[in-house]
Amino acid sequence: MGIWMTAKHAAEAVRAEVAAEAARLRAGGIVPKVAALLVEGDPASAYYAETKRKIAAKLGIEFELMTMPREATEEQLVGIVTAWSRDASIHGIMLELPLPGHVSAAAVAAAVDPLKDVDGVTPAAKLAVMTGEPGLYPATPQSCIRLLQAYGYSLEGKHVTLVGRGQTVGMPLFHMLQREQATVTLCHSRTPDLTSHVRRADIVIAAVGRTGLITKDMLHAASVVVDAGINERPDGSIAGDVSADAIETAAAVSPVPGGVGTLTTALLFENAMKAIRLQAQTAKKGAIR
Ligand code: NAP
Secondary structure (H helix, E strand, O other), X not given: OOEEOOOHHHHHHHHHHHHHHHHHHHHOOOOOEEEEEEEOOOHHHHHXXXXXXXXXXXXXXXXXXXXXXXXOOHHHHHHHHHHHHHOOOOOEEEEOOOOOOOOOHHHHXXXXXXXXXXXXXXXXXXXXXXXXXXXXXXHHHHHHHHHHHHOOOOOOOOEEEEEOOOOOOHHHHHHHHHHOOOEEEEXXXXXXXXXXXXXXXXXXXXXXXXXXXXXXXXXXXXXXXEEOOOEEOOOOOEEOOEOHHHHHOOOXXXXXXXXXXXXXXXXXXXXXXXXXXXXXXHHHHHHHO
């Protein structure tokens, strides 16, 4: 029987640091502010945005949530994000994905000022993740790594099987894991015999969006399993990609909810604080020139 890698303590530690930094900024006359764009029609996104609003309030960060109707045009959404990018009182911009099919998420993301890109969705952020340049990295891949570290699991020299190559989690995480000196096997929907790849790994990370894809019989007694998946069950409850009984075989499993997602939300606001530092550094450089 393994242990559950819950994110409660790690998330609390991150939130405490963010709250302290936000208080310092306020004392210095800067009111940290994040703006989020939500398009109606996706209940999960609306719920997530509301959660972020509540957390921001506790951290001393202002949170502006702009909710647009489903028929909003790409031009309108790009216009809002462009205005936020130019507004010096807004330090971080969040896009609540998915956007409706008639809107190019890439076009809206490209309008985000890379210095305010707390979700890590701009082309500049994607390049930084690939090359290891400093920048704002997406929160969910960061969360997977930080959760492992919080439980004392080093990635150096470990064989990680990463399941999922999506743009939000899998692909950025692939690059970040390499820099942690892990050997990474990247699996996806066309990978034959997923079980053999999962079983060979020291660490398994699932970022797919399929309930129960990773089952207890695919794992071994030393497997450490991070579950980034978020799936809605027919009864409205949330489940990950790893079946709950995996804990019977594996050494450690992160729960859903209460694992990667919990830490991700805290790290988004950590990114917002980092964004403020990056903006200040850039302004200073501009003043020197
Ligand atoms: P995505 O873009 O939809 O990508 C899903 C990936 O899973 C694809 O690479 C796909 O393969 C692969 N896949 C699908 N079926 C598979 C199967 N049967 N076996 C192996 N691989 C399979 O997803 P995403 O946006 O990266 O998100 C991944 C998951 O993370 C979702 O559940 C999402 O809700 C969750 N998420 C969690 C957080 C958090 O904070 N916890 C944040 C964001 C997202 P192909 O490439 O071949 O299609």
